[in-house]
Amino acid sequence: MPIRLHDSLTRELRELTPAHPDGIFRFYNCGPTVYAPAHIGNFRTFVVNDVLRRLLELEFGADKVKHVRNLTDVDDKTIRRAREEGRPLGDVTRQWTEKFHADCAALNCLPPHAEPRATDPQFLKEQVNMIEVLMERGNAYRAPDGSVYFKVSSFDNYGRLSRVKERELQPGSALKAAAADADEKEDGSDFALWKAWKSDDGSNKWTGPRGAAPGRPGWHIECSAMSKAILGETIDLHTGGVDLLFPHHENEIAQSECCNGVQFSRHWYHSEHLLVDGKKMSKSLGNLYTLDDLKAKGFSAMAVRYALLMGHPRKQLNFTLDSLHAAESAIGKLKALADKLILAAQKTEADFYDSTTILRRNPDPISDFSPLGLDALKDDLNFPAALGALFTDRKALDLGGKSVLAKAEFHSLAKTVFVLGLDLHRTIATNAPPAITALAEKRWAAKLAKDYAGADASRKELTAAGWAMLDGKDGYKLEPLKK
């Protein structure tokens, strides 16, 4: 079964295939702006893309997928943050890049094969080159202040992706948008390719395209330039959150196709927004969560990943603390299933997560056993259906001592779990404070001494402090109390 994915341009499911003769599937995923910690809405998109990338590797081979995700390290927000903190721009973006990488690792997202930065001299040059070509071709013009704008009217296909021509701009927003640089632009819908230096930009300025003032690249051009530099003029897939559909991706198409004269991306995919408590996350509503916020509430990063997989990626997903509890419990059950299969198949935990075996190309009748849930993933990334298949299988599972069946089931689960990127054995964060740990030790000692009254007293204290102590055979586990 081929991988089929919704295409935002044609609005239908289309098979994903590599176009290049080398068989390498090239895909570009718009990355974060590094000026603050990413929130879980951002991570929904990155997790969706991570599953997609894993699925592609399973389908085409680990060495046949090239996944690029950029880092926007210069824009109004990064510059403002640096100015407010009185630090060099590079320091600020480096700090938040590191944080982003740490969060991605915690969420078990594979690093992309390339992660270009907008201010990297190599790519800055690429951006300037593209702008110069666009100016030469009459698709861009220099504004009075030395900025360069893309002339939207010069590209007939403008608006095909977002159907912007069918939209009627709300008077209010159109006016607001036009206000900022109305004097510079020839037309309200034109967008900046190069922004001339202003005093607010401080020391952050670079040599611009010929004829333009020193300044910095506009936001949209970085993706066009870096995609071209790393993946080539035509790529197989370009992805991002729905909010990037317009204007960002529309503008990328315009720039790239006017500059290169060929199709920019063969396929477009957009994942929907994550809602929190039924609303889009925003600082003003106070419903914006970062990974650290949720960790502080005692949830594991893996539960967050699972919760992000609970809805279809092209539908808005309502995220709540309750759904995190549900995720944490569900992971526990899958872990128990994995442990059971590891035992039955006489394998180890390391075998279960061995991606080399999972992605091995040579056919193997056992490990090629059709993994449950995989078809659902290949059918437009239907996460809930895939998870459902896993649990349905879990119920039907009757190993009955048959090791062949156990091995097939083991490989099946390992494959699907790999694609979903769930590290089942990395769950509850037991970062209990020292006082809690000491109390738990005290109770454990009392229990071993059969001082049950003392043990119960300590349990009461732990409960009061919000911690559950789960006794095992040879030790205990501390978990934050559920609700």
Next chain:
RNA sequence: GGCGCGGUAGCCAAGUGGUAAGGCCGAGGUCUGCAAAACCUCUAUGCGUCGGUUCGAUUCCGACCCGCGCCUCCA
């Protein structure tokens, strides 16, 4: 106003022209110093409302109601 998505059990959420996956929660049970965990069993005559098409609709069509998102900062 324009464009788009959605309304399925207490919550989250798949899905199909032929009579509703799965997870959480809850209830009961097995087990167990206690408490959990784990495991087993149960939980929508119903899929926003009203019409239409059909032998049959939650699934197709129409109208309406409600929610959410986007409309040039935004994953």
